[in-house]
Amino acid sequence: MxxxxxxxxxxxxxxxxxxxxxxDPVGVYCRVRPLGADDEECCIEVxxxxxxxxxxxxxxxxxxxxxxxxxxxxxxxVFGIKTxxxxxxxxxxxxxxxxxxxxxxxxxxxxxxxxSGKTHTMTGSPGQGxxxxxxxxxxxxxxxxxQAKRYVFKPDDKNGMEVQxxxxxxxxxxxxxxxxxxxxxxxxxxxxxEFADMISPEDACRADGVDEDSSYSVFVSxxxxxxxxxxxxxxxxPFDPIKPKPPQSKILRxxxxxxxxxxxxxxxxxxxxxxxxxxxxxxQKKRRIANTQxxxxxxxxxxxxxxxxxxxxxxxxxDNVLQDKNQVNVSQLCLVDLAGSERTSRTRAxxxxxxxxxxxxxxxxxxxxxxxxxxxxxxxxxxxxxPYRDSKVTHxxxxxxxxxxxxxxxxxxxxxxxxxxxxLLVMRFAEMTQEVEVARPVDRxxxxxxxxxxxxxxxxxxxxxxxxxxxGGPVDGEFxxxxxxxxxxxxxxxxxxxxxxxxxxxxxxxIEALEKRHRIRQMMIAEYNKxxxxxxxxxxxxxxxxxxxxxxxxxxxxxxxEKDKMIQNQKNEIDRLEKKSKMLEYKIDILQKTTNIYExxxxxxxxxxxxxxxxxxxxxSEKRRMESRMQGIVTDAKLKWEKECERRVNAKQLxxxxxxWVKDEKLKQLKAIVxxxxxxxxxxxxxxxxxxxxxxxxxxxPSPVPSPYNGSQSSLSSLEPIYNFSQTVxxxxxxxxxxxxxxxxxxxxxxxGVPQSRRQGSQSPPDSRKRAQGLPDSLxxxxxxxxxxxxxxxxxxxDLEETDHWTGAPVRPLHRRSHSAGGERWVDHKPSSNxxxxxxxxxxxxxxxxxxxPNEKALSKCDKYLLTxxxxxxxxxxxxxxxxxxxxxxxxxGQAVQFTDIETLKQENPVVASSRxxxxxxxxxxxxxxxxxxxxxxxxxxxALEMRAGSNLGPGYQHHGYSKRRKP
Ligand code: ADP
Ligand code: MG
Numbered sequence: 005m006x007x008x009x010x011x012x013x014x015x016x017x018x019x020x021x022x023x024x025x026x027x028d029p030v031g032v033y034c035r036v037r038p039l040g041a042d043d044e045e046c047c048i049e050v051x052x053x054x055x056x057x058x059x060x061x062x063x064x065x066x067x068x069x070x071x072x073x074x075x076x077x078x079x080x081x082v083f084g085i086k087t088x089x090x091x092x093x094x095x096x097x098x099x100x101x102x103x104x105x106x107x108x109x110x111x112x113x114x115x116x117x118x119x120s121g122k123t124h125t126m127t128g129s130p131g132q133g134x135x136x137x138x139x140x141x142x143x144x145x146x147x148x149x150x151q152a153k154r155y156v157f158k159p160d161d162k163n164g165m166e167v168q169x170x171x172x173x174x175x176x177x178x179x180x181x182x183x184x185x186x187x188x189x190x191x192x193x194x195x196x197x198e199f200a201d202m203i204s205p206e207d208a209c210r211a212d213g214v215d216e217d218s219s220y221s222v223f224v225s226x227x228x229x230x231x232x233x234x235x236x237x238x239x240x241x242p243f244d245p246i247k248p249k250p251p252q253s254k255i256l257r258x259x260x261x262x263x264x265x266x267x268x269x270x271x272x273x274x275x276x277x278x279x280x281x282x283x284x285x286x287x288q289k290k291r292r293i294a295n296t297q298x299x300x301x302x303x304x305x306x307x308x309x310x311x312x313x314x315x316x317x318x319x320x321x322x323d324n325v326l327q328d329k330n331q332v333n334v335s336q337l338c339l340v341d342l343a344g345s346e347r348t349s350r351t352r353a354x355x356x357x358x359x360x361x362x363x364x365x366x367x368x369x370x371x372x373x374x375x376x377x378x379x380x381x382x383x384x385x386x387x388x389x390x391p392y393r394d395s396k397v398t399h400x401x402x403x404x405x406x407x408x409x410x411x412x413x414x415x416x417x418x419x420x421x422x423x424x425x426x427x428l429l430v431m432r433f434a435e436m437t438q439e440v441e442v443a444r445p446v447d448r449x450x451x452x453x454x455x456x457x458x459x460x461x462x463x464x465x466x467x468x469x470x471x472x473x474x475x476g477g478p479v480d481g482e483f484x485x486x487x488x489x490x491x492x493x494x495x496x497x498x499x500x501x502x503x504x505x506x507x508x509x510x511x512x513x514x515i516e517a518l519e520k521r522h523r524i525r526q527m528m529i530a531e532y533n534k535x536x537x538x539x540x541x542x543x544x545x546x547x548x549x550x551x552x553x554x555x556x557x558x559x560x561x562x563x564x565x566e567k568d569k570m571i572q573n574q575k576n577e578i579d580r581l582e583k584k585s586k587m588l589e590y591k592i593d594i595l596q597k598t599t600n601i602y603e604x605x606x607x608x609x610x611x612x613x614x615x616x617x618x619x620x621x622x623x624x625s626e627k628r629r630m631e632s633r634m635q636g637i638v639t640d641a642k643l644k645w646e647k648e649c650e651r652r653v654n655a656k657q658l659x660x661x662x663x664x665w666v667k668d669e670k671l672k673q674l675k676a677i678v679x680x681x682x683x684x685x686x687x688x689x690x691x692x693x694x695x696x697x698x699x700x701x702x703x704x705x706p707s708p709v710p711s712p713y714n715g716s717q718s719s720l721s722s723l724e725p726i727y728n729f730s731q732t733v734x735x736x737x738x739x740x741x742x743x744x745x746x747x748x749x750x751x752x753x754x755x756x757g758v759p760q761s762r763r764q765g766s767q768s769p770p771d772s773r774k775r776a777q778g779l780p781d782s783l784x785x786x787x788x789x790x791x792x793x794x795x796x797x798x799x800x801x802x803d804l805e806e807t808d809h810w811t812g813a814p815v816r817p818l819h820r821r822s823h824s825a826g827g828e829r830w831v832d833h834k835p836s837s838n839x840x841x842x843x844x845x846x847x848x849x850x851x852x853x854x855x856x857x858p859n860e861k862a863l864s865k866c867d868k869y870l871l872t873x874x875x876x877x878x879x880x881x882x883x884x885x886x887x888x889x890x891x892x893x894x895x896x897x898g899q900a901v902q903f904t905d906i907e908t909l910k911q912e913n914p915v916v917a918s919s920r921x922x923x924x925x926x927x928x929x930x931x932x933x934x935x936x937x938x939x940x941x942x943x944x945x946x947x948a949l950e951m952r953a954g955s956n957l958g959p960g961y962q963h964h965g966y967s968k969r970r971k972p
Pocket of ligand 2: 119122123124303341
């Protein structure tokens with residue numbers, strides 16, 4: 005019968021990714037080897053047992069613009085130059101071996117540039133065994149006594165493991181023995197001298213918790229990946245020294261559990277450290293030979309040593325391996341010595357070698373890429389495809405990263421400065437690798453048999469051997485005591501001595517005794533058999549009872565284990581959740597703080613907003629107030645300016661009328677002159693007639709008063725004297741007027757009644773009497789006008805000459821009203837053209853007769869005259885002058901006013917004042933004198949009175965003590 009059980013590999017990823025969500029990061033260790041020579045520059049400093057610091061070499065610093073780069077790298081552990089191989093093994097590989105024995109997979113690789121100590125770390129040197137020999141040693145130290153017989157476990161060619169029955173295994177063993185010259189088990193340590201003394205006996209260590217009720221077998225394979233080809237280093241090929249066959253490359257396949265394996269790869273079952281070692285060494289030698297033959301560089305290939313541990317539980321007897329393929333577990337530990345990680349340029353490789361080097365680099369590149377993508381997927385939750393298939397190395401180890409297991413990497417570094425740049429890259433890769441997580445392998449379920457089967461079986465076997473030994477032992481000695489006692493319970497034999505040939509007593513007695521004994525014996529045997537059978541049945545019952553109980557206990561244990569696991573898982577979950585909740589609390593805390601800060605900000609901003617709004621409101625109201633104030637000011641100013649304009653228009657009107665009058669007057673004079681020449685011998689025209697010819701308008705227009713002194717001046721320069729007149733002198737009627745023209749004197753004479761001859765010549769001679777005593781209406785009116793012109797403005801006025809005679813002497817003392825008679829009575833003359841100013845200071849005259857224009861009636865009743873005169877002062881402001889005068893009775897029966905005093909009231913706009921002041925001394929923009937210049941008080945007075953042209957005012961209106969400003 006060839007019953008075979010096919011084992012299932014533990015690497016099999018569960019069909020649906022199981023609930024195993026526990027992950028461990030790839031453990032990355034750093035080993036710093038000692039410098040090759042003491043005088044070499046060192047670029048690595050071990051800072052702590054987890055951190056190293058890289059110092060950029062001086063030359064490099066200079067090359068990089070003095071950029072001083074000091075970087076620290078942290079690892080799970082850093083091993084300094086003094087670290088022994090044993091220490092390294094204890095930390096790095098021992099847990100992996102323990103895992104292997106407990107059915108869990110492991111991957112351990114060394115990474116670094118060539119010469120950094122990868123091989124030294126993995127394989128070791130004589131006297132300093134590396135991780136590989138130590139791992140093998142530990143495995144055999146742990147499972148040594150529990151190993152299955154050779155060929156009980158048999159790998160199939162599809163990465164599975166079969167269990168052979170004892171007979172097939174025995175046959176296979178016999179076949180091997182007959183084929184091989186090698187002794188079955190090496191009795192002495194026949195170790196290659198190159199490989200000798202790797203592990204000293206005191207370094208031996210073993211794993212705890214090895215399942216004694218299982219049977220184990222170790223299989224090793226050794227492959228090399230060179231130039232992305234896989235070579236089996238343990239393949240037995242008939243060696244042809246004449247024409248050596250190049251090694252055949254192997255391919256990678258995926259088994260039914262989606263695990264990658266090297267198809268057709270030799271798996272050698274080894275039973276001891278030494279044997280395993282020997283196999284490894286065989287492969288190593290083959291590798292060297294191939295490298296030499298094919299001119300390859302060993303540093304350019306990856307070597308992978310795979311230790312497979314098959315284990316299956318013993319059967320219920322604890323005698324043989326359970327023939328159940330489902331109970332076979334295979335775990336494996338891959339020990340990888342990667343190719344040097346340096347860049348191609350460093351090796352100065354050429355041609356084929358360069359291409360190969362490129363491929364090597366390519367595979368390491370792929371490894372880096374895979375790690376990167378894995379890391380990204382894990383950290384960012386992405387699902388990018390990891391390019392395992394891009395190189396054989398990564399493809400082979402795909403399951404470790406995809407499935408479950410423990411991955412560890414020893415980063416080897418040579419601290420020499422020459423390696424700095426390469427080392428930097430190595431460090432970066434190492435740091436990144438640490439961030440990748442691999443699913444933690446789960447515990448395998450245990451079979452349902454009683455624990456301690458092996459021991460019980462052993463004990464039974466021992467007892468059997470002992471008994472057998474006992475049975476075959478004391479042949480001629482005494483019976484064992486039990487038998488003796490048994491024999492003693494038989495009836496004693498009668499004396500058997502025969503007395504003679506005729507002794508008939510002894511023999512029959514003996515026969516009888518023997519027969520008796522025989523009967524007893526028969527009885528005893530029957531009894532014994534009965535008892536034995538009974539006992540046997542009891543025992544069997546007990547046994548089955550026991551078994552069922554044991555089974556029950558085992559079941560319970562299994563359940564307990566499951567429960568324990570569940571509890572553990574839940575505990576882990578709780579831990580995780582607690583951590584998460586702590587994290588979240590912390591986050592909440594931070595968020596709260598942030599919120600507080602924002603709220604604070606918000607409050608302050610709101611506050612600011614409010615204050616700004618208030619300010620805005622204040623400013624708005626201020627603005628409104630300002631607006632209303634400005635509006636008030638504007639309306640005020642507008643009103644004022646309107647008034648001012650009105651006033652100025654009036655003034656201008658007056659001026660224009662004045663001018664018109666002057667022109668008229670001149671025209672008249674010219675006419676008179678012209679006509680005088682013609683009618684020299686004729687009687688002069690009555691002035692009254694002349695007056696009649698004056699258009700009615702003229703009575704309204706003020707007539708500038710010609711100066712008695714400048715009377716001789718030409719009429720063409722009539723305007724000139726206005727400005728040239730410097731002072732006003734009280735007109736003296738007796739003072740001869742130098743400028744009197746003949747026409748005027750003629751008229752004067754005529755009016756005074758002398759010479760008679762002239763009067764005769766007139767067409768309608770006036771009544772001399774009337775003339776002597778009083779003035780004819782027309783004339784007196786004319787005189788009034790003339791008086792008004794008392795302030796000399798217009799020279800060479802015929803009328804003036806005439807008038808001057810008349811106005812000659814106001815008789816003051818005679819016509820002065822008595823103050824005692826009811827006090828002074830005033831005529832308060834305010835021309836209607838006056839602008840109403842809000843003057844506070846106002847002339848307040850009690851009992852005054854207020855008039856818009858002076859009239860005879862009012863004057864006759866009063867003895868004081870007050871003219872409120874407005875004019876534009878030199879600074880442009882309206883100036884109010886209160887011109888006071890005394891009223892006299894003229895001889896002709898009329899009234900005359902003699903000005904005696906001027907009071908000036910002046911308002912000033914503080915704003916306009918300054919500009920006005922400036923302007924006052926200047927001429928207008930077109931060089932014309934300002935309009936106010938001629939509207940002086942005299943003129944105005946005269947105007948005021950002139951407007952009364954038709955009144956009976958007598959001569960005598962005079963100005964006193966008033967000096968007129970001379971114009972430039
Ligand atoms: P790699 O395999 O990385 O190219 P090796 O392991 O071959 O480097 O080491 C190169 C040399 O350095 C070897 O001679 C080795 O003995 C030595 N060496 C490496 N690491 C150490 C160490 N930790 N202690 C002593 N010697 C070492
Ligand atoms: Mg090496």
